[in-house]
Amino acid sequence: MHPFALTKRLIRFALTHVVLFTLAFSLTIIPSTFAKQPQTNSVDNFHTQTTKPPTTTPQQLVSQGERFYQSGRFAEAVTVLQQAVRIYQREGDRLPQAAALTNLSLALEQLGSWKEASKAINTSLNLLGWDENNQKLNVNNPKSELLEVLAQTLEIQAGLQLAQGQADVSLKTSQQAEEIWKRLGKQYNTGVTRSRINQAQALRVSGFYRRSLDILNTVSRQLQTQPDSLEKVTALRTLGNAQQQSGDLEQSQKNLQQSLEIAQRLQLPQEISVIEFSLGNTARANGNRKNAIAHYEKAALIAPNPLTKVQAQINQLSLLVENKNTADLELSDTTSLLIPTIQSQLATLPTNQAGIYTRVNFARTITKFGNKRDIAEILATSVQQAKTIGSERAQSYALGSLAEVYEQNSQWQEAQNLTQQALFIAQKILASDIAYRWEWQLGRLLKAQGNIEGAIAAYDSAVASLQSLRSDLVVVNREVQFNFRDSVEPIYRQSVELLLQQKGQGKPDLDKVRRRIEALQLAELDNFFRQACLSNQFVVLDKVVDRDNPNTAIFYPIILDNQLEVILKLPNQPLIHKTSVVKRQEVEQVITKMRETIVEPDATKKFQVVSQQLYDWLIKPVEGELKKSKVNTLVFIPDGSLRNIPVSALYDGALYLVQKYAIAISPGLQLFTPKPLAQERLNALAGGLSQPPKNEKFASLPNVKVELKLIQQSGISTTTLLDENFKSTTLGKTINAQPFRVVHLATHGQFSSKAKDTFILAADGRINVSQLDSLLKSREQKRTQPIELLVLSACETAAGDNRAALGLAGVAIRAGARSTLASLWQIGDDSTALFISEFYRQLTTGKTTAEALREAQLKLLSGTEYTRPLNWAPYVLVGNWL
Incomplete structure (x- = not known):
């Protein structure tokens, strides 16, 4: 066999590096087997052989090394490949010697001998004439055979670099390999593909x-x-x-x-x-626990190597213990069997980055119920292994995890020392996606020791690290996305709680508190869209209120673990801060009860009881200040589950809030400076769907035609797209045909905490929030003026999704409209038509958008047929209230 034929097969290993999602936030690199598997008879024979090769020809030694490698006998592979290298060296046969060294590097890598593996690959590149410093080949007119081995060797080097946590270096090496494959011609497109895949994986490990x-x-x-x-x-x-x-x-x-x-x-x-x-992992992310466990079990059963087997078992274990308490765990037979099974296999794992992450993830999985000493020993061993292989990323991960064990054991100083070591390494290698966790951990430890100022500084650093990752990093990292409420949201909320304890100059920095909670809301929107959705600067609403709208107050309610905070901005006055001492669980229970009873036709009294409780927490503490300031409009920047309820329906025992104030909602940031809507004549694009597509399980909306006709009758110039004319394609063309100031869509829709499940219905199917964004992008290119008002009639929040209203904020932002008016739940077709008619009539009289909404709600409330909050309360105004 030609000496390079074996190398071509062996070097396919570079292709088979795969990045898998494990428990926490680590990305592990798992080497797979070679493309060509050994025959069964051949493998059986290997078990009867010794490491002494039957022949001394270097080609046969390389072949023997491949078979040993394939069967997982890495030490024996190293022995015979070293012999092959020595023979080629004696014979002065540089090219096959280089190929054999590359294969030797693969085997050494599997043994965790990183320095020797790197030395072997570097020697191979030197023999091939590759200048590592200048990144070029110092060979005139190289033959294709040499170029082929060089490209393959660079692939192996890229894999080695990736396994050692050097993702940026690995990316460059893979790019160099790709260029050489391209130089060899189209018949080597497979090599180009491999290099491209390796680049993608390096980018992925880096977070891009x-x-x-x-x-x-x-x-x-x-x-x-x-x-x-x-x-x-x-x-x-x-x-x-x-x-x-x-x-x-x-x-x-x-x-x-x-x-x-x-x-x-x-x-x-x-x-x-x-x-x-x-x-x-995909089934798990999709919430399909049963399927996820079945796949993990199959993966462990089939796995030919211990690393993949153990990782699958750990993920299965983590899924079983997720959201379980210790008592539950003791009752689980599967759990009690898995733990010793995994523990018995830890010693068989390779001493590489993948093996280290696997050990650490196991320790983290059993941290709530395992023996603390055993867990600490596993993590301490992992720290030493990470040092041995020179992986600073793995070392930081293991150190920080060990610190967490000490934190749980209330050994504050030991935990702090280890956390600071982990943080120093993470900062040194610019690993912000790890650093923010240790900054958060350090903040918790300093708080536990009474150092509030130090804790605030640590939390500030954690938030800054998270924000630095927005553009192309962790906001789309499924490891963080998977547990946003566990891994990101608490940092902001705990930080706010600390800031409110700060007594600098006699009182906390309320403006910083407010900006911190807005940063959380921005992070939530990033999480919703799986990307950094906004790059706009904040418009400071204080200036808008103080200068142009002295009749408006801004509410910042903040739900914390043990209190409900309200920060209030009144025109031309400093910020006001009030606290209601109540646990988060109680607040959320009241909000849930309010949301449930408001849509029950005969539960008005029950609704008023829970609504008044929330009123007493949010509005009553500042009732006096509101009356003195003579404001008539309240702009709420709701936090968490407060988004799911209409604030207009808060009840003081006699009146609803809407009977006293016009009300609007803001996501905490403005895409456009607030501007009065009624300065110019309004024109509208009105789309509607009375009969949904056959494949959709939505009821018909017979009054849609009436609703659209009423908009015309209100004096607004209207272009109408009804039923079969209301398609995504037609909507896209029409919306760009002229500068419509109002876009009114009377159709079924749903808001969800997931972007893919947030949509409106057209005759040709669903238009989800991301498609809506694309639909309006060409308009932005042609028109300098944004849509002033987007109205979404007949929409509702997804059932059983307590964060569904996040989708409404997402739609409001992606639509690029100054204001969005939408319903939180679907109401009667006839009352909707009446509401819409009055809303537009009020707009044409010069009322602000918030005032027009209030008047339309009061029209229903003051009648006899639609007085229940069920009928008038669902509409909320998001964005510009003027």
């Missing part, structure tokens, strides 16, 4: 998920027309993993399933195991 996804989507399209191959399996699997982390779970499952089917046809057990693992 969008760029990684772009590469993988391109590779996937190119591979669809190609025959089944390991490359195709890997590309589809890697694409599926990237889609899972970016939140596109449907496409993730589809691509992973296709990858699995090809791997099964090609009989690749390691690939099958890894794909089952990935399918488990």
Whole structure:
């Protein structure tokens, strides 16, 4: 056999590095088996052989090394490959010597011998004439054979760098390999594909998920027309993993399933195991616990190597213990069997970054109920292993996790020392996605020791680290997305709680508190869209109120663990701060009860009781200041579950809040400076769908035609798209045809905490929030003026989703409108028509948008038929209230 034939097969290892999502936030790199599996008879023979090769030809030694490698006998592979290298060296055969060294590097890597592996790969590159400093080949007119080995060797080096946590260096190396493959010609397109996949994985480990996804989507399209191959399996699997982390779970499952089917046809057990693992992660992210466990069990059962097996078992364990208390865990037979099973296999894991992360993740999984000493020993060993292999990222992760064990044991000083070490390393390697966790941990530790000022500084750093990651990093990292409420939201809320304890100059910095809670709301929107959705500067609402709207007050309610805070901005006055001592759980129970009873036709009295309780917490403490200031409009920047209720329906025992004030909602930031709507004549694009598509389970809306006609009769110039004319394509064309100031869409819609489930219904199907954004982008390019008012009639929040109103804020922002008027739940067709008619009539008289909304609500409330909050309360105004 030609000496390079083996290398071509061996070096495919660079392709098979795969990044998997494990428990916490680590990204582990798992080496798969080679493309060509050894025959069963051959493997059986290997078990009877010794490390002494039957022949002394270097080609046969390399072949022997490959077989040892394939069967997991890495030490024996190293022995025979070293012998091959020595023979080639004696014979002065530089090219095959370089190839053998590259394969030797692979085997050494599996043993955790990182320095030796790096030395072998560097020696190989030197023999090939590669100038590491100048990143170029110092060989005139190199033969294609040399270039092929060089490209393959660079692939191996990229994999080695990635496994050692040097993702940025790995990316450059993969790019160099790609250039050499391209230089070799089209017959080497497979090599180009491998290098592109490796680049995507390096980008992904660095956190650049969008760029990684772009590469993988391109590779996937190119591979669809190609025959089944390991490359195709890997590309589809890697694409599926990237889609899972970016939140596109449907496409993730589809691509992973296709990858699995090809791997099964090609009989690749390691690939099958890894794909089952990935399918488990996707099912888990989708909330399908049963399917996730089934996939993890299959992955562990099929896995030919201990690392994949243990990782699958750990993910299964983490899923079983998720949101469980210790008593529950003791009752679980599966849990009690898994823990010792995993523990018994820890010693078999390789001493590489993947192995370290696996050990640490196991320790973190059992931290709530395991023996603290055993957990600390596992983590301390992991720290030493990370030092040995020179992976500072893994070292920081292990140190910080060990510190957390000490924190749980109330050993504050030891925990602080370890946390500071972990943080120093994370900052040194610019790993903000790890650093923010240790800054948060340090803040908790300093608070526990009574150092409030130090704790505030640590929390400030954690928030700054999170915000630095917005543009292309952790906001789309599924590891953080997966547990946003556990891993991100508490940092902001705990920080606010600390700031309110601060007594600088006799009182807390309320403006900083307010900006901190707005930063949380921005992070929530980023989380909703899976990207940094806004780059606009905040418009300081204080200036708008003080200078132009002295009749407006701004409310910032903040829900904390043990109190409900209200910060109030009155015109030309300093900020006011009031506290209601009440636990978060009680506040959320009242909000939930209010939301449930408001939509029950015969529960008005029950509703008024819980509504008054919330009124007493939010409004009553500042009632006197509001009356003195003579304001007539309240702008709320609601926090958390407060978004799910109409503030206008808060009840003081005699009157609803809407009977005293006009009310608007702000997401805490403005896309455009607030501007009065009625300065110019209004024109509207009115779209409506009375009969939903057959495949949608929505009721008909017979009064849509009446509703749209009433808009015309109010004196507004209207262009109408009704039923079959109301399609996404027609809407896109029409909305760009002229500068409509109002866009009114009378159709079914849903707001959800997930962007993909937030949509409006058109004749040709659903238009989700991201598509709505695309629909309006061309308008932004043609028109300098934004849409002044977007009205979404007949929409509702998703059932059972207590954060669904986040979708309304998302729509309001993506639509690019100054104001959005929408309903939190669907109400009667006839009352909607009456409400809409009065709303537009009031707008044409010169009322502000908030005032027009109030008058329309009062019209229903003051009649006899629609007096219940169920009928008049669902409409909320988001954004510009003028």
